[in-house]
């Protein structure tokens with residue numbers, strides 16, 4: 001199970017407007033798998049339910065998970081996260097390169 005550090009936009013808004021003295025905006029969210037769209041549903045300790053979209057590319061998140069696994073003492077999990085991150089990076093490069101060559105999205109997805 002991966003832990004993503006997401007945030008609650010409602011708590012963050014309240015903290016930015018000084019509506020509360022202190023707000024814990026981080027929401028540690030266990031995920032069985034990463035979202036392909038980057039969209040996640042967050043429920044914070046205050047019970048706010050929000051949708052959060054991460055702009056990080058998938059390989060960045062997987063790489064960070066590999067680092068966390070090393071720090072936490074799980075080298076086997078780190079290797080699989082780094083391996084998945086490298087694979088996603090290759091895919092990212094491939095999609096960018098084909099888009100640069102004006103290959104259509106449909107053809108890229110089909111390949």
Ligand SMILES: [Zn+2]
Pocket residue numbers: 008009010011012044045046047048
């Ligand atoms: Zn909240």
